[in-house]
Amino acid sequence: MSVPLTIHPHISKYVSKEFRHDLYSLEFDGDNDQISIPTLDLNGWTEFTALWRIYWYADYGEVIPYIYDFGANFGHYGYYNIAGNNFWLQLKISGVNRFLTYVFEPAFRWDMYALRWESGDFIRLYRNGVQVAISGAAHAGILNATTALPHLLGTNNTTTRTIHGRYAHFALYNRALTVNEIYELARLSYMRLLQGAVCCLPMEEGLGVTVRDISGNGNDGTLVNGPTWRRNAMWELLAESDI
Numbered sequence: 001m002s003v004p005l006t007i008h009p010h011i012s013k014y015v016s017k018e019f020r021h022d023l024y025s026l027e028f029d030g031d032n033d034q035i036s037i038p039t040l041d042l043n044g045w046t047e048f049t050a051l052w053r054i055y056w057y058a059d060y061g062e063v064i065p066y067i068y069d070f071g072a073n074f075g076h077y078g079y080y081n082i083a084g085n086n087f088w089l090q091l092k093i094s095g096v097n098r099f100l101t102y103v104f105e106p107a108f109r110w111d112m113y114a115l116r117w118e119s120g121d122f123i124r125l126y127r128n129g130v131q132v133a134i135s136g137a138a139h140a141g142i143l144n145a146t147t148a149l150p151h152l153l154g155t156n157n158t159t160t161r162t163i164h165g166r167y168a169h170f171a172l173y174n175r176a177l178t179v180n181e182i183y184e185l186a187r188l189s190y191m192r193l194l195q196g197a198v199c200c201l202p203m204e205e206g207l208g209v210t211v212r213d214i215s216g217n218g219n220d221g222t223l224v225n226g227p228t229w230r231r232n233a234m235w236e237l238l239a240e241s242d243i
Helices: 179-186 233-241
Strands: 024-029 034-037 047-061 066-069 077-081 086-093 096-103 110-118 124-127 130-134 151-153 163-173 197-201 221-224 228-231
Touching: 034 197, 047 179, 086 110, 096 124, 096 130, 110 179, 130 179, 151 163
Parallel strands: none
Antiparallel strands: 024 163, 024 228, 034 151, 034 221, 047 110, 047 163, 066 077, 066 151, 077 086, 086 096, 110 124, 124 130, 163 197
């Protein structure tokens, strides 16, 4: 005689962190919301990786909503152009702005992006661990100083272009993560700290106006203009279905 299947209505609370999505993320309503991080100087870097997990709503925000901005005079940033479905990434390398473009439709899904560059190599963009865009040429040199502005997530330096969606986590590294590292991080629902992190924001607080940096470098973020803590959509689904 077979044993009846037993359903545990609250099993989600026992699932380890590796197998569930983060409890919280920050919602940006497209109205100049931002996370402001103390100035990060990338001057002289010959390697670089930025990682972020984001969920866009259908309208994405304003005409050119910024994903992140961490440079003087728009030296290093990424933004999405709704009109052309163009995701633009830019790095200022040895005084020259270098661009990477990716055309896609991002609405209503969680994606983890990784922007990677090292001197002498191409600028590369990964989505969920898979390379989806590459610059037209390899670029040698160094990243230029970024001391004039704080690092901003979700808006540009004049707060005129902002996103409409959610951030789950962000990290900045002063080395080029390996392809395997990027792939493994993309398989996780949380931000694992790796060697070389300059700023790593898991965004797990769920309340308050401080987003704590776990890299050990003290680059905590401050919420400006009201990004709102929300439970992650996957976690909400589990709660609503009472699994």
